[in-house]
Amino acid sequence: MPINYYITLALCLFAIGVVGVLTRRNAIIVFMCIELMLNAVNLLLVAFSKMHHLTKGAAATAGSDGQLFVFFIMVVAAAEVSVGLAIIVMMYRNVHSININFLNRLKH
């Protein structure tokens, strides 16, 4: 399959993620959209990694660093989820809402 398909799909996912983050007020959905963006990037990384690996005359390990990044991103994302969800839970306890517009209270 040509690489263009992967890129287009990733772009679409990323764009959906961006729009979601910008338009939605529900903290959980915003969070999910962020995950979507991260995964769009992951998809791209894997796709390019594979592409490099298949290039003629490439070394046996070519493209493996891209897949390595993906693992890193997934680990960081998992950590982020655990902290982020905890924040959202705390927020819900305090204001009984998970609307992110309430977060501007921080400045007071």
Added chain:
Amino acid sequence: MNNVLDIVYWIPLLPLLGCIINGLGRKSLSKGAVGFIGSGVILASFILSLWVFFQVRGGNVHTAEYFPFINVGNLKIPFAFQIDQLSAIWLLIITGIGFLIHVYSTSYMHDEKPEHFGRYFAYLNLFVFSMLLLVMGANFVIMFIGWEGVGLCSYLLIGFWFKKKEYSKAANKAFIMNRVGDLAFLIALFILISKLGTTTFSEIFTPASLAKLSAKEISAITLLLFIGATGKSAQIPLYTWLPDAMAGPTPVSALIHAATMVTAGIYMIARANLLFSMAPSTLNIIAIIGIATALLAATIALKQNDIKKVLAYSTVSQLGYMFLALGSGAYVAAVFHVMTHAFFKALLFLGSGSVIHAMGGEQDMRKMGGLSKYMKITNLTFLLGCLAIAGIPGFSGFFSKDEILAGAFAKSPVLYALGLLGALLTAFYMFRLYATTFKGSFRGTHEQEHHLHESPAAITIPLIILAILSVVGGFVGVPEFMAHGAHALSDFLHPIFKDSYALLPVHEADHSTEWGLAGLSSVLIIVTVIIAWTRFSKKPDLEPASGLGKVLENKWYVDELYDTVIVKPLNKLGSFLGNVVDKRIVDGAVNGVGRLVRYGSRQLRWVQSGQTGSYILMMVLGMVLVFVVQFFLRK
């Protein structure tokens, strides 16, 4: 101690010591002691000066270096004195007349509190010290020290009665106007330094060194020096401080006007005569300013009613004559007139002081009259002084003024005619003064009349001595056409001016012309004196002046003119700069920058709304921007 020239530094040192002793001891010393010390040091200086005078008669020049004052690079300015014929004459005038004024002051100032009495004598001694420094300096810098020093002392003495606001105003005016002239003097001095690298007279006034200067530079230097002289010697346009300087005690007026300060300008030009002789255009300007001042001041003196003011304007006018002489190249005549003027002007001022003393402080002539009955000696000596200043033949003023007029005639008959007119005005206002004060009937209050008395000996003896000098003083300078070789002063001063004579064009008028001129002026002056005498002894002018008289009484409104043209605009400008430019514009710009930062940050605050959504939007926009820049705009 074979030679007095080796101890010549005592001449200025003694008055300085007197100043210090009187100044420090003004509370502990008795008035007698203060007066004795104050006068004694001047007498000692006078004796030394006399001795010096006889030492330099043969054409000796003595210079003595004491310590290096300012040595930087190639410029060496030592603290040094130069004694020659010119300074010897001035030494005699300063210490001689100064001594008489000190003696006079012991009586005149006797009513002052002891500490003020001591302060007065300290200032007086300091004044003499500064003046001595001025005439003894061997270079322009030492001269300038004295030059500014007399300015300081005049400030102190004019403002002596500092309780009166007007007096300290007059003191400030005197000092500041002098400062204007001093600045010109300084600039001339710096040009000299930058061209010749020295300020020492004996090094500057040599043909070799003057040859280094271009004609333009010489004109500039001489003009600037002359502006300096107009400040100190009260010429147009810087003369208005002198009449105001009458605020000081009367003996001080005598000291400033007769013996010291005002003759400093004449001395300086006479000292630099070689330089001036090389600048004919400057000499023309000096002659014109001189005669203009002489006439302007004489016309003002016609209508003054304050006895001291008349004398003050008369001084300005006589100084104008001296500058006329300098401008005509008749240097000896200028020095001669300085000398005779010192005699009779000191006499007149001290005489007026005696009158004021008797009148209990009254200075308005309209309230005097008929004083000859009460004050015999003052009357007689004052009359002799008036005759001398008017230039009646045989009196000292006649010889010196005649020599000036002869010099002016040689330069231009117009100058002569104007000079003669000035002389007639002089005779007129002096006898208006004399007749109004001493003749007619007494017009003051009954109480004043009761107090009228002749002054004590400490006042009358100086008057008598000065009167004698005023009468016979002219015989040191009998003109060539009257008696051959009788001009002792000219011979004495010959070494000073001999280089200039070679430069200046000689117009020797023949003797018959000179006889004619002298005769003409004498006749006219005598007629004027008689007219003034008869008119004012019968009917003194007591009415308020009108028309031209009012203009004259108000001194041609020159003070008002200066006030509107210079003083007020400067004050306005100062206020404007201080209140508007400094506060609003300069400081405003500074505060404006601060305000701009505050305003900017207040606007930027809205960006930090706390809305997570807007932060994210901005983040995305930022990313897009970076993307666009990275891929599309970069080449």
Added chain:
Amino acid sequence: MIALLLILVPLVSGLATFLIKKEEQVRTWSLLAAIITFIIAILGVAVYTTNWTFRADWMGLLNSSFSLKGDGMGIMLCLLTALCYPVIFLSTWTTAYKKVNNFFGLMLLAQAGLMGVFLAMDALLFYFFWELALIPVYFICSQWGGEKRIAVTFKFFIYTFIGSLLMLVGILYVYSHTPGHSFDIEAFYKSGLSMKEQTWLFWLFFIAFAVKMPIFPFHTWQPDTYQQSPTAATMVLSALMVKMGVLGLLRWLLPVFPIASYLNGDTISLLAVTGIIYASLIAMRQDDMKRLVAYSSIAHIGLMCAAVFAEDKSALQGTMIQMFSHGINILGMWMVVAIIERKFGTVKISALGGIAQKAPALTFFFVIIAFANIALPLTNAFIGEFLMFKGILGSKVSQNGIWIMAAAGVGIILGAVYTLRMGRKVFFGETNTLTEKGTDIAFHEKALLIIIIGAILIVGIYPQPFLNAVDQTSQSILKNSDVLPMLMKQKH
């Protein structure tokens, strides 16, 4: 060793002062420290004349060393500082301060900073001391100042701090261009910057110094600060701190950026001369003695600045003498003003009058200081002004010497106008209800003023030793800032 001691003694005693609790002890201790510093300075001038160099490692990695050296100018300014401090302490002896230990501690720290600035021969060290001198004064003004102290101090601080930062940028830039990357002053002199670099670096340094002096139009912090600060701080600021700026010009600007100094000389002189006339005119109309003295100081410093850029030997010597003289004269002026403020509770010229009748001795001292302020011959200021004028007129780098001189001369006339006006309105005339009950000054005040008068007259009558002391310094500054070889080099 002398150089090090002059910094260490005030520094250590200043730090120790913070710890002392009793007020009397604080005052005695700090006075003692100031006197010891003075004695060290005197010893340094009279006996250990060769001991003015000190060098130690400081920040070896940056090639910056703790290098102190007293040249003629530095020694003279150290002497001035050392002389002024005891006089300042004594003349404000009776002033009450809250937290007196902090006040005196900061004063002594500022002294250490000043000494350091005058002696530092390493750019980083110079900058360090520059700030060390500034920051204590900032605290003093904001803690012990008048009503508007916070706003005024803030302005003062921002002004000087921006200047300092610009200078720091400049120092770092020059540092990175010196051969072998060194902060040493000799390395700075040999930096060999191009004409373009010099031009903008010149302004970075100049603004820092101009703010400190101050030069028109960077002066507006000064009258406010002088008016609001406690008198002791004003004395330090005006008598000593402004000299930091002039010294900066002479030691760190002219020789480091010779080409730019040459090119900008006339511009700066124009600024300076404008400042002279401008400040003098404003001084004529001030009703507050403190502001009047502040503006008069701006005028005097303007002349020094113009003289520096004449790049003439006698002008430089004159400037150095004048730095000393100006310090003495303005200190005397402040002492008189402080005495008047203490006696009558005001320094408004219009509210005073006739003091001469009540306090003849004070008047006597004032008159002498006033005439020194307007440079009467035989006072110290005459020597400086005479040489500066001579140098400006004889300047080889400027064609406009005569105009600069004439304009500055107008400032001299105006100087007489405002100084005498103040004297007339404050001291002469009739007394009013306020001044009626005035008394004359006490013996110790007389003694202090006699020190000032003595310094005025000694320098005025026999200036030669002082001129000799700065002869070498001015020579070497001129040698380093000689622009001709540099211009030749730039061409190739």
